[in-house]
Amino acid sequence: GGAETLCRQTAGALADAGHSVRVHTTTARDYLTWSAHYPAGISTDGGVAVHRHAVSEADPGMASALVRRLALDAGDGDAEMAWARAQGPVAPGLVDAVRGMDAGALLVCWTYLYATTQLAMAAATGPAVLVPLAHNEAMLRFPITRGVMRRADGFAFMTPEEALLVDDLHGIGGRPFEIVGAGLAPARPSEGGTARAAFALPDRFALYLGRIDPAKGIDELLRAHAGYRARGGELGLVLSGRATVPMEFPDWVVTTGFVTEEQRASLIDAATCVLLPSRHESLSLVALEAWHQRTPTLANGHSEVLAGQTRRSGAGRIYLDEGEYARELAAIAGNPAEGQAMGMRGADFASDATWPACVARWERLLSTVAGEA
Structure with missing residues (x-):
């Protein structure tokens, strides 16, 4: 997913800059x-050492039932912990590794939502930075x-909107934080013909890229x-992306499945615009990527x-x-001329990433x- 990709890219960029980076994660993909x-x-x-720890399988049905109860204030602390463990991922070895971290090491936990962070933050004995990836x-x-x-001793946020949301609900106080955002690789020359040769694309189309999941607003x-x-x-x-649950689509929808980086760039290049339908994002x-390639959104x-990213960029x-x-x-x-102008503004905005x-x-x-600390 996007969070995992960004975490991996950030770890790699810090390692390339000369920092010692060790990642503790699980054996899971789903x-x-x-x-x-x-x-x-x-x-x-x-340059990153990756430690994968065995994980207990989750109970999605129980997690869903518990989260509905808790959202209605119909649960207690025991129910919350049961929800966290049912949702997962629970990896005892990962928590032990955090507990045994070297003195002077900094812990950075990605995403507030999952048991890896909930349990690791509680086990940490040294300074800990949280990357909430929060949305409302x-x-x-x-x-x-x-x-x-x-x-958390400090926070790494993706956007100003995320920082304001967390501060409003939980209070950052005087703790340090940064709007760290993300980086993009330099744009490579791309042509829509690569994607057109691989897939039966319409002459003109709007493109969705990402996990094909009702939680992402696909319905x-x-x-x-x-x-x-x-x-x-x-x-x-x-x-374009991997479907996480079986879905049926109208015959006017083209699905590509998982694509290579070259095909992904080519799809963006060929698209009239890129669609961002999710109600829940901490950074898109x-x-x-779309703006980097001068495609409006x-x-x-x-x-x-x-909404904030779009207004600041003027690119969609x-x-x-x-x-x-x-x-x-x-x-x-x-209005192709307006689309081109939005694309140019997007490229200017993305050049800072x-x-x-x-x-x-x-x-x-x-x-x-x-x-x-």
């Missing part, structure tokens, strides 16, 4: 069951989350695009992060309902936290 996929043990990824959802208000937030996107088509909209719809790497305005439009989706997409499709700049922000944060 975020619903956490079933073992990778072998346990130590491997290397570039019920779980962000749970008491167990308050405990994670209180334990709402399909309804909105059907409404756009009913109003005479000409753009096709292409969904897909938006930055259409984003769900119910996500304050997406936002929508709040199906009618606005149809109107805004038609406006992008019907470099790994050297991102590493410098991380170094500033980690030095401050270490100095205050």
Whole structure:
């Protein structure tokens, strides 16, 4: 997923800058069951040592039932811990490794939401930085989350909107934080022909890139695009990514499955616009990628992060309902000159998303936290 990709890229960038980086993670790949996929043990990824720990399989049904109870304030601390363990991933070896970290080492936990962070933050004996990757959802208000937030000695946020949300709900206080964001690799020459040779693409289309999952707003996107088509909209719809649950699609939808980096860049190049339908984001790497390649975006305005990124960049439009989706997409499709101008503004905005700049922000944060420990 996006969080895991960004974590890996950040670890690699810090290692390339000369820092000693060790990653503790699990053997899982599937975020619903956490079933073992990778072998346990130590491997290397570039200059990063990766320790994979065995994980207990989750209970998605119980986790779903408990989170509904807790969201209605119908649970207690025991129910919260049961939810955390049912959702997972629970990896005792990972928690033991955190507990036994060398003196002087800094712990950085990615995403507030999962048991790896909930248990590791509680086990940490030294300074700990939290990368919340927070968005406005019920779980962000749970008491167990308050405990994670209180334990953090510093915060790495992706966007100003995320920092404001966490501060409003939990209070950052005087603790150090940075809007670290993300870095992008230098743009490589790309042509839409590569994707067109691999997939049966419409002449003109809107593109969704990412996990094909109802949690990412795919169901709402399909309804909105059907409404756009009913109003005479000409753009096709292409969904590119791995489906996490079985889904059926109308015959006017093209699905590509998992794609290579070259195909991904080619799809962005060929698209009239890139769609960002999720209501829950802490940062959209897909938006930055699209703008990096001068492709405008259409984003769900119910996500304050997406709306904020779009307004700051001037590189896309936002929508709040199906009618606005149809109107805004038609406006992008019907005015190529405006789309080109938005794409140019996006490229200017994304030019600041470099790994050297991102590493410098991380170094500033980690030095401050270490100095205050």
